[in-house]
Amino acid sequence: MRLKLALSASVAALSLAGCATVPADKTATSAAIADAAVADTAPVSQEPADLAALTAQVDLPHEKFVLDNGLTVVTHTDRKAPVVALSVWYDVGSKHEPKGKTGFAHLFEHLMFNGTENAPADFFEYLRQIGATGTNGTTNADRTNYFETVPTGALETGLMLESDRMGYLLGAVTQEVLDNQRGVVQNEKRQGDNQPYGLLRYEIFENLFPKGHPYHHSTIGSMDDLNAATMDDVQTWFRDHYGPNNAVLVLSGDIDAATARPLVEKWFGDIPRGPEVVDPEVTIPTLPADKEVVTTDQISTTRIYRMWTTPGETDPESVPLQLAGAVLGGLSSSRLDDELVRNDPVATSVSAFQFGLEDAGAFIIQADVKPGVDPAEVASKLDAQIADFIAKGPTEDELLRAKTVTIAGVIRGLESVGGFGGKAPVLAEGELYHGNPAHLTTVLAQSAATTPAAVTAAMRKWLTRPVFKLVMNPGERTEGGENRGGAIVDPIASGTLGMEFYCQPTSRECDELAMGTMLQQVDRSTVPEPKALTGLDFPDIERTTLSNGMDVYFARRDAIPAVTVRVTFDAGYTADPMDGLGTQSVLLSLMDEGTATKSSSELAIAQERLGASINGFADADWTSFQLSALSPNLAPSLDLLAEYIRQPALAPADLERVRAQQLNRLSSELKSPNSIASRALAPLVFGDHPYAIPSSGRGNKDVVEGLTRTDLLAFHNTWLRPDNAKVFVVGDTTLREVTALLERTFGDWQAPPQPLPTKNFDVAIPDPEPRVVLIDRPNSPQSVITAARVLNLKGTDDTVLARAANEAFGGNFLSRINMNLRETKGWSYGVRSSVSSGTDRLAMFISAPVQADRTADSLAELRKDLTEFTTTKGVTAQELQGIVNSNVRELPGQFETSGGVLAGLVNIVKYGRDDTYYEDLADRYRAITAAELDQIARSEFVESDLVFVVVGDKDVVAPQLEALDLPLEIREAE
CATH class of the missing domain: 3.30.830.10 (Metalloenzyme, LuxS/M16 peptidase-like)
Structure with missing residues (x-):
């Protein structure tokens, strides 16, 4: 539940x-x-749980200071593990993009991982070497963020890297880098569009928010705008939006303000202010009348939606609307579950929720029609339930349960110092959107105090306006997402793009009159090495x-x-x-x-x-x-x-x-x-x-x-x-x-008299039959390439060497195949290989979603990369160093939370490891040699044994695959 x-x-x-x-x-x-x-x-x-007692458990003590250049810094101390979470939030998202520049905020999220003037390698390389965990970046309509959790001794390394991409990026953004990341982003768009319901994002925002509204277009942007992006465009975009005065830095974990301030001033203090960013005016539009759109998609059953625009997260009415969603269709005991799935089972699943952005939101209700039931009947019953709920509102008990579940979820999420939902992002969002890092406590207090009358009033105000009805039926798509995602927005409505100039002295000539006097700069000639690191205490x-x-x-x-x-x-x-x-x-x-x-x-x-x-x-x-x-x-x-x-x-x-x-x-x-x-x-x-x-x-x-x-x-x-x-x-x-x-x-549960059952794993693995099996999935803008070989290893064996070798080939972002097909070729959003988990026989798997017109080329590159990896181009000294450093240094971060500890505990018992397995793992990795990794890769990762399965459009893909030197079998999908 x-x-x-x-x-x-x-x-x-x-x-x-x-x-x-x-x-x-x-x-x-x-x-x-x-x-x-x-x-x-x-x-x-x-x-029932005591809400006051639950809410009192949520405490976010912090200190805040602002540098002379406008950078806002928030620190929070949590000493449970020797790690610090860094989270940098920029006040720039897709709502700031003008006509012709859609997708720029998200494109920059990618560009800012590709190296800077003083740290020219891919950022994942530096972060991997210091043992960072939870590394990522995201973009939405309102903001862009970057985050990682680093060992305490590597904090200064993390600060240098984050400051360098804030202040010293553009000299490293070459035309080659721009073209490559443009391709990566376009493949990310294709990958999202290729999924069932992949076009939903366009339908929602394009229909709820009119043309010209900052929330009308998708964050991924349009293919045309991404294709048209020039170096001048991206440089101007960066200068206008990524200054320190438009950012929030949060440090959460094994840190305090007294320690943090001199380090932050050292690395961020010399970065000049950027232009003052003007946020676009965002209204909450109302449809002139009810609107209905009917589409088809490669889905299993008809899905019915009801949607309205609503206030955003900065509006107090957002809280009662969130609780309304929980009671109506969010809780497992929700009204819609009881009435449409249990008591009168016309739907197989239902949900309702308030989707909140900063300045506006959407209240979304959906129901999956049970096969054999008339969708019109489900729609009628769904509308009747919505109307009844708006008229009567929630009961005290329903609302209490919604509050309890919400607050309990917050408590669990706050155990982590960083990542997607821990303390650092919560503090950063509070500061960026509300000017109060601990705003979450205000929200929880408001939630606890919300009455059924307040929920009912909010629903009557916002959910009685004209509704957008979307019906998605099973069938072939009539159009894809290639021509969607763009915006019609006047440039003057979207902030400062093209209005001011911002430069960095180390990368280009500056107009000294415009820049003023530069501050003393810290030595950035080398990336700081981590200081003494604390080992894992499991x-x-x-x-x-x-x-x-x-x-x-x-x-x-x-x-x-x-x-x-x-x-x-x-x-x-x-x-x-x-x-x-x-x-x-x-x-x-x-x-x-x-x-x-x-x-x-x-x-x-x-x-x-x-x-x-x-x-x-x-x-x-x-x-x-x-x-x-x-x-x-x-x-x-x-x-x-x-x-x-x-x-x-x-x-x-x-x-x-x-x-x-x-x-x-x-x-x-x-x-x-x-x-x-x-x-x-x-x-x-x-x-x-x-x-x-x-x-x-x-x-x-x-x-x-x-x-x-x-x-x-x-x-x-x-x-x-x-x-x-x-x-x-x-x-x-x-x-x-x-x-x-x-x-x-x-304790009183007794076993039955029958003997314990057994599973028969003593079954021979068939000899490999290398070939390509193509499964036809028409109208797919991407092909999904997969491959596998069963290994001569069991999960209960020592698998450290096999997993370490796989890291170099395809097991992380910096691996051979991902750097080739994503970062060099730009044919994929992400490629990976893995060694499976299981107590019996393991297998090596490869997964590569690639653009359809490069399917055979990509498959050939995968084969070439694996052949070279297991013959002439074994594990390099740099790859070995990365494997050792990352696996040793990330251990404290890996087990920061109780969830991580539980996973480790289960693995120790399941695979028969010693209690000190994870504490001893650091020495195990330090002793690994490149020769050992090459040996196991050559014996286990045999390219000539691979069986490939490709899922894609037969008409596009089959002619490509026929040119390969592998037998080709074509199947229809199940």
């Missing part, structure tokens, strides 16, 4: 930088109890065994008042019979739909009141059930987890709803180019081995259609049993306390 935020594939397409539940059948529930043969538990009553692993034999593994982390519990079973998708693929995936979904005593809605409500979240998931080897709980509510939350695992209802009526949802998800999987490739590749290389299955675990349509409650109950009782389970706990508790709670909730 979780709050369904704007993170689904369709919603993620809104910006660049949720499953619903169904009802439990009360009649069938009693049968489930009788059949399950599990012990009763005595649950603790689930009382938490002690404590162990115990419950009275029924269940092993418990515990690590204490008390940075936030939360505990995570994971119960794992040695099952996984390989426990599915080969003629029953998809069984476990359906079971996991059905277990969300209620227990012996609670319907699906009641189960969701119980979690929401506690600020807890329970979900089940699996990989090839293990099946897991994870609880995220607030420490004060751990006891009742564990009661819910035990009931969830031990006493699922598996009600027949719920099964039919889950079956429809699973078939819809499976159909969606068969529309995604990446999923199509993955489903085809695994059986080609693994043959009859258990790993020759779709990695998603969703299985096959005929199996899902034929599954019965008896099948699912048999799987549950066979595999999910206490003698097949392990319990992992990380968080703000003690082993003694959690053991007592686990003993009460799981």
